[in-house]
Amino acid sequence: DQQVKQNSPSLSVQEGRISILNCDYTNSMFDYFLWYKKYPAEGPTFLISISSIKDKNEDGRFTVFLNKSAKHLSLHIVPSQPGDSAVYFCAASGVRTSYDKVIFGPGTSLSVIP
Amino acid sequence: DAGVTQSPTHLIKTRGQHVTLRCSPISGHKSVSWYQQVLGQGPQFIFQYYEKEERGRGNFPDRFSARQFPNYSSELNVNALLLGDSALYLCASSLFAGAPGELFFGEGSRLTVL
Numbered sequence: 001d002q003q004v005k006q007n008s009p010s011l012s013v014q015e016g017r018i019s020i021l022n023c024d025y026t027n028s029m030f031d032y033f034l035w036y037k038k039y040p041a042e043g044p045t046f047l048i049s050i051s052s053i054k055d056k057n058e059d060g061r062f063t064v065f066l067n068k069s070a071k072h073l074s075l076h077i078v079p080s081q082p083g084d085s086a087v088y089f090c091a092a093s094g095v096r097t098s099y100d101k102v103i104f105g106p107g108t109s110l111s112v113i114p
Numbered sequence: 115d116a117g118v119t120q121s122p123t124h125l126i127k128t129r130g131q132h133v134t135l136r137c138s139p140i141s142g143h144k145s146v147s148w149y150q151q152v153l154g155q156g157p158q159f160i161f162q163y164y165e166k167e168e169r170g171r172g173n174f175p176d177r178f179s180a181r182q183f184p185n186y187s188s189e190l191n192v193n194a195l196l197l198g199d200s201a202l203y204l205c206a207s208s209l210f211a212g213a214p215g216e217l218f219f220g221e222g223s224r225l226t227v228l
Contacts, residue, residue: 006156034216036219041221043220043222044157045219046218049214049216051214089156099212099215100145100147100169100211101170101172103159104158105156
């Protein structure tokens with residue numbers, strides 16, 4: 001049973017526009033959420049995180065929104081750049097599920113078209 | 115500073131063989147986790163070690179084992195290899211255990227089982 005879902009396997013966006021990547025989770029015990037980016041032949045790299053006590057967190061061009069009632073989070077990238085083309089993983093953990101056991105979604109492949 | 119290093123980067127084994135994968139965490143990091151990433155899926159948690167003790171185990175058979183050494187490096191061992199064990203094995207390190215935070219991943223070891 002997939003606890004973290006990313007229902008869009010791929011997304012194409014024009015350079016300069018907004019990219020919105022979505023993620024849904026089923027386990028209400030998750031209270032910490034992360035986004036990772038992965039280029040081919042590299043390991044995932046941390047992008048941004050959000051705790052369940054917040055509903056928004058910003059870091060430069062990246063903003064994560066959390067809707068706890070809907071068990072939904074999204075990553076906004078504005079403006080999108082060709083270097084943002086990568087696979088993006090949504091991940092979750094929690095004090096009751098163990099912060100040490102991070103659960104990843106299947107990923108969304110983002111292509112930013114110049 | 116060196117990031118998380120893994121060896122070997124690529125290896126080919128045949129069914130029934132044994133494999134050992136190695137990981138050196140970032141200097142100062144005492145927590146090491148192992149993840150398996152099958153093509154088209156997100157990383158799946160296998161083990162987590164902190165201060166040489168196992169703190170978490172994912173839903174993997176007993177053919178999978180790991181250990182952490184006094185210098186905090188780690189080994190993942192897989193016995194009686196199956197075709198389905200073909201995957202990218204990722205090692206991640208972090209400063210602490212039991213608290214929300216980011217994982218720092220290595221580039222992974224690509225295992226192919228023939």
